[in-house]
Amino acid sequence: MSDGKPRLVIVGTGWAGFYIAQYIDTNQYAVTSISPRRTSAYTPLLASAACGLFNFYLAEEPVRSKSRSAQKFIKANVLDVNFNAKTVHCAPAFDDDPELSQQEFDIEYDILVLAPGCVPNTFNTPGVSEHALFMKNVSDAMAVRKLFFDLLEKASLPNTPPSKVRSLLHIAIVGGGPTGIELTAELDDLAKRELRDLYPEVADQIHISIYDVAPHILSAYDKKLYEYANESLTRRRVAIETNSTIERVDREAIYLKDKGRVEYGMLIWATGNKHIPLIEQLASQTRQTTKGLRRILTNDHLRVLKPPVSDKDNHNDPEAYECVFALGDAADMLNRSLPTTAEVAVQKAKYLVNYLNHHHHQPSVISASEAVAPFKYQQKSLVSYLGAHDGVIEGRKSENGNSRDGEGWTGRSAWLAWRSGSLLWTRSWRNRVMILLTWVVNWVGGKEIARM
Template identity: 35%
Template sequence: MASRTISQQLMRIPPRPLTTFRPGQQQRWMSLEVLNASKHDRERVLILGSGWGGFGVARSLDTKLYQPILVTPRTYFVFTPLLAGTAVGTLEFRTAMESAHNIKGVDVIRGRGENIDFANKQLHIESQDGSLVMDYDKLIIAVGAYAQTFGVPGVKEHAFFLKDVADARRIRDRILERFEEAALPMLTNEKRKELLHFVVVGGGPTGVEFAAELHDLLEDDLKHTYPDLVDLAKITVYDVAPNILAMFDKKLQSYATQLFNRQNIEVATSHHVLEVQHDAIVTKEDGRVPCGAIIWSTGLVPNTFVANTIAKPFETLGAEKKEMKIVKAPRGMIQVDSRLRVLAEPKEGGEAQPLEDVFALGDCASIKDLLLPATAQVANQQAKWLGKALNKSAKRMVEVSEEAEFHFRSLGIMAYLGSWNAVMQKDKLDVKGKLSWLLWRTAYLTKSVSWRNRCLISVYWFLNWFFGRDINRF
């Protein structure tokens, strides 16, 4: 459907009387007329994405100074560190979700940023119900990234990714389905072993934590439900690298590998995956290995929106028209400066300059000359910094370039390894085992966004430990 301009684009519901609407006040439905009228003298900030970056900035902006509008295809935030736990029933799905509608004073449009008109400061948005064009004063791009598949055939069709709550639900369903199938009396043990072979591709923290959580589900719960089947089940973690958890130091890597071996999780490092089939994985080293589910977690590639934005040159307005393009950072992400402003350079080459009112953060962005990991920790700190910097600059009526630069402060890295063991590394400090697990749980409980979820997480951890995980499939 062709895009329409703001004045043409009205939703079907009649606008609320303007007299009842004040800055900072929130409503569930909106017309663009109402949105424009309620802007008053505030700058409009369009925020793309409701993940760690976008959700974080939206929460930090002062709605007396700005009109924040969140544009996102999913109108909730996902607390990703808890996703692996939800995929095996250690926690319920809702504990990893926060509604974007709960951020006071922030309007939410369920749609996808499609195209940016930098010269006219307009964003083209596509939603299931049509398209619209929206003006912005400031634009914040926090659209995350897609899972890297390295072009391996069959990954998109047959493997599971773990990026969203819907993925976690599908994975939980598949695991339980495989056990129900394997319990059918007419099957041979050979067939049962194939169905109950669970493969994780990617030995980074996400893949490792999923394998650990799955091990706990098998040992703590399915062992009681299917005592004869659990011994036939197997978990294998494949990685092309020589070690799992490459970002941890060698001692913690070998601790993790040894613990996995003791827990019967096979660590198949230095393995090259050639193909994924609906019931098997094919590696260069082992050939075709039948399995019942493959969880794929091997890094990131740019989101299509980011790739298109970088690929498409744009023209500046003014007397001296110039063709510019967004600077592509290594790994194909958007390059930003130390104040998270998007960098653009003349199409024919030349010095890169920041776009004053366009920012990018989180997994979709990369700061020039600074290599930061693609983590929630980074995206969260960037979001808080950007929110504060924008608030301060609006109060002082200056550009963000006048504010202090963003600096990342590492809080350490952690990974859960199963059976209440974890590893944690901060500067030169290494912690492993049960103490590390306690720190891991405390960190994620306290970092969780709402009190509602903090309470639910504690309750579900206790209930599922006491009564066992929910193994219903629905």
Template identity: 30%
Template sequence: MALLFCTFRPSVALPSRFFAGQRRSITIKQLEAAKNDRERVVILGSGWAGYNLARSLNPKKFQTVVISPRSYFVFTPLLASTSVGTLEFRTALEPVRSRGSKYEYIQGRADAVDFGKKEIMVRETVRDPNQGLLGVRAGEVKDERPLEMRIEASRGSLFSMHYDKLVISVGSYSQTFGIPGVKENAFFLKDVQDARKIRNKLLSCFETAALPTTPVALKKQLLNFAIVGGGPTGIEFSGELKDIFEDDMSRLYPQLAEHVKITVYDVADKILPMFDEKLAGYALEHIAKGVTVKTSHRIKELRRGFPNIEGVGDFHDDVKASGFTLSLENGHQSEVGCGFVVWSTGLMSNPFVAKALSSSFTAPASCVRLLSNIDDSPESSADWEVQKHPRTGSIVTDDYLRVQLGSSASHSEPQPAAILRDVFALGDCAVIDGTQYPSTAQVAAQKAKWLAKKLNKGDINTQGFSFMSQGIMAYIGRMNAIVQMDKGSLSGRAAWMMWRGAYLVKSISWRNRLLIPMYWTINWIFGRDISRF
């Protein structure tokens, strides 16, 4: 049995506490002692794949350890609602540490992995200054400490952890396509922190525009909101944004109603391409009542600060700097001033996948199985590389979600394709070879439940994973939605009721199943809370 150790501070032990039968903190020695005869399954990530897998594994058979920089699971379909106050942020969260959970949790992120030794290198992230701060990406909050101090504070201690089985479910980042200024200035919608930043910025734009010293030219740009991406996330957010303006902001700021503009931009020639033409056409017709949709528009740059405004003096320099300039190309170049830009245009590889799993490595024969004959192993160690999808950079797996290997480019003789024993990848960071399953929560959750069932039964080599689509849906504002299923489609108010009902049922905990309808009702009766705090 491998001995686990802390690399930097091996003698430091966290205090042991117990709450409702679950260890709230645990040292590496305690973790090793509690393993008994169980296999240790280390899960990287607490998203749809990792969180559902951890909750489904048999604790009598496996010692499950979740490693993630986020101490919570995010119910992503509700983020658009939380960003405008239709729901509160807690309703979209499930704490990883909870009463009755039968797994351990460590707040950290994987830095490296040694597949030959079956060890993962983890960096603690509890003191990471990027955790829990608003506006880190869009410059809302600034850390005034010297650069050296900020870097040192973000570097948590490293420790090594042995695994018997490793599950890589680290998720993905928003795709920016290398467009200048997008990473630094755009607002994304992947996490609750993103939703908090959007909500704070939205209210800030209205309050600034309501000031008697703000000229009309600035009001128009402050209240011009852009959404880049015509997929379900972008369209749902534009629908929620239209709702809060028509339901609340138009009553609370009647003098600003004429200046508000919401625009959806997409490089494609149509929105919602995953829906059939009838449903996409219905959505476009409905959402156009309050939202401008501009397709075939390419984003060239996003920079902080409004473009030059005639008739506005230096007195308003601080207000001008609070906005953004979106450079567009649609046959000709143009610049648009925006209060904020929400970016929702696809996914890119997580840095752990892109960097830590990009180097070639040598693994003993016991860690590798050849795909040509699943019972065979290579005769000796060889130089391998984790296979990546050529377009998305995602980890390529077989039908059993096992990480596929290819021969290293530096190897003198090509090796046959193989898989890593006891290493699985699922969620947005992985793709099954030869399939085109969408990168959605539905696919990730089904993969997690399938893998848990196989591991619990110990029959991983039987029938492989197959995705069963339960349909797709999107909210389009004003209590209307579209739903597409194999057996038919639905639109309008009935689809909206199905949309709400499905997300309510899919919520993980009974706490949120009670809170969500309560907030829906309270905000419908009394209006959304627009306090800034």
């Protein structure tokens, strides 16, 4: 206890952790957030920010805020959890100060929320970590914009040969999911509009390729929609290379299993997720998934499950830790697997905040949790932007996979739905106002994309 309040420790400040930190009742809990990053990114907005649709600061929210001054924030990585002693073991997260990073410490908790997120999955492809860019936070989006304009300036030099111009302006995007497709759409819009005036000599040399090991892009969508997306992007001269296996990467080229060496100017890695070291560290203390992405398993009240004692235990009601919850990309529910999306993370966070805020005076209920209704995920429509005011929307589906809204739709209405999501994703009224104002200014005077 701290000042008579239960100590609530939140590990991670992504979609799930940051939502809980925003809306938990600090009159009832002494809240501490632990994360290596002092900001929380609105990941669906990163591609738009990278391409100049609005300022970078609108795509993230500071963890420290005047409205949350009652909470503590610790910039650190959580290395381990002692569930018996109710402590989390941490190390300061400062890459530029390795000596400080060795000064580890423990934080005590009464209630623990594990939402540490994931990292990009490179699939151990040689050279990716050293040469590719990612899209997980605002620093990544800034790196994409800076490199893109550096490439344009290099291509514009009078002594750059035409063959070099083409390789410099080849943007290779690995990953045909929503992140890769939406970034492709925003970059292609930028190339076909503003850059034609800013870089008239080389803008038409910009070409984008999408590489994916899967047989088609946007695999989460129905066949009709992913085929439409493929046709729409192909018409815009985006090269879609499915069934592609990248064997290695160097500073100037990717090496495909079937096509050999392909030069690029910018490589963006937008594939799946990989667990962070903490999840592996907790493998002996928690029940975890055995296939695909390694994730901590919870019951349907989001309580972390203890590992099975025997094979028989796998078929009985699993035992859960008291007052320990897990959500976000690093967690999944036993026998009810859900995707690693922002929507899932936020819905779980809303459930947990409501649960904790309403039962703070009943420790036995928080400890047991079976006294309240289980978490139920409400599938919302999937929306992706394809560029040129075009998009696809997947109809919402029930838990059995049947469509509740028909087969979805395409075109300008889908683009408007996707664009309006920029306002819905951000939870700050200040950011919403600034995004709207930026749109108006861009519509009147064009983007100031070249201003860094």
